[in-house]
Amino acid sequence: MMKFFKKQNLFCVVLVLCFSLTVFSFAQEKKEEKKEPIKIGAIFSITGGASWLGEPERNTMVMYVEKINKAGGVLGRPIELIVEDTEGNETKTVNATKKLITKDNVIAIVGPSRSGSTMAIIDIPGEYKVPLISCAAAESIAVPVRKYVFKTPQKDSDAALRILEHLKKKGVKKIAIMSEASGFGDQGRLQLKKYAPEYGIAVVADDTYGPKDTDMTPQLTKIKATEAQAVVNWSIVPAQSIIPKNMKQLGMTIPLYQSHGFGNPKYAEACGEAGEGIIFPAGRLLACDTLPDDHPQKKVLMNYKKEYEERFKDSVSTFGGHAYDALFIIVEAIKKAGVVDKDKIRDEIEKTKGFIGTGGIFNYSPEDHTGLQKDAFEMLTIKNGKFVVLQD
Secondary structure (H helix, E strand, C coil): CHHHHHHHHHHHHHHHHHHHHHHHHHHHHHHHHCCCCEEEEEEECCCCCCHHHHHHHHHHHHHHHHHHHHCCCECCECEEEEEEECCCCHHHHHHHHHHHHHCCCCCEEECCCCHHHHHHCCCHHHHHCCCEEECCCCHHHCCCCCCCEEECCCCHHHHHHHHHHHHHHCCCCEEEEEEECCHHHHHHHHHHHHHHHHHCCEEEEEEEECCCCCCCHHHHHHHHCCCCCEEEEECCCCHHHHHHHHHHHCCCCCCEEECHHHCCHHHHHHHHHHHCCCEEEECHHHHHHHCCCCCCCHHHHHHHHHHHHHHHCCCCCHHHHHHHHHHHHHHHHHHHHCCCCHHHHHHHHHCCEEEECCCCEEECECCECCCCCHHHCEEEEEECCEEEECCC
């Protein structure tokens, strides 16, 4: 009888141990299944005057983070996207940036949408050692180089050079500049005035308007009285679709050039017939279907355009493309770093070479945190209400 009880006790002990090991193993499996997410922040002008920038940027990030997570995430971990709406307000941008870093503990930030908003937070990434890839264009964002700050849009100086090259080719010697009174407009205006003399072009008028202005007739009336042979407008707000209408109302027939901030089909639609013939530099996304099949960017551009337009039932824009580029540059940097470490991720972003994005083929370096050259731009025009590559 004693032997029976001993065997029974031993059996119970073994049973308890097996059960405990099973529970422990199950708990470990559950723990492994629930991996800590990789937190990436986004700060965009989703509402407000620059919503035409921020909304497609937000949409793009949401769509591709979902896609990445469905495919298994990065390093086997899901991405948690934390989006903040700055409303185009610099104070809100500062507060949102600090929240993402100090409260949400993000490992990288995409945005802001606007140049002025980016300049308002330009020193924060370095202070907290968190890499940021801006979706704004001003050259001053990346010049001088700041260790933790990068950008994906082409430089405004290169946009100015492409415009001036075309003006010179057309024999234009005198231009009028109009610009939105903002960080983006101010920087573009400075680039035009800086480089115009090198192309033998004189600036005979230089006027600005507010981001919320809805009538630029007073400025254009003054320009009409000058010897200007073309108008160059630098803006990202809806006012750039009002200027061609005002010019038509005033009977002005000189050509209108816009900055790369015009790169949204909605702006062309808002211009109506007055937009025909507008010329501007932009990335190849807006005319990607006209690229030769062997162009290195065509597959990326066509896929992004198809996926975005199918998901959101809206036209793709270059602005959403800037967020696409920033997100995937960060994702590739995390993969190459092999660990979720902000400094190592920053280092891998800076080592990015030959990355094919929507804005061009990126090659960052310690001396260049834009990664694109002048040839990332094409000169486009509006023909029959659509963006097409300029042929002359």
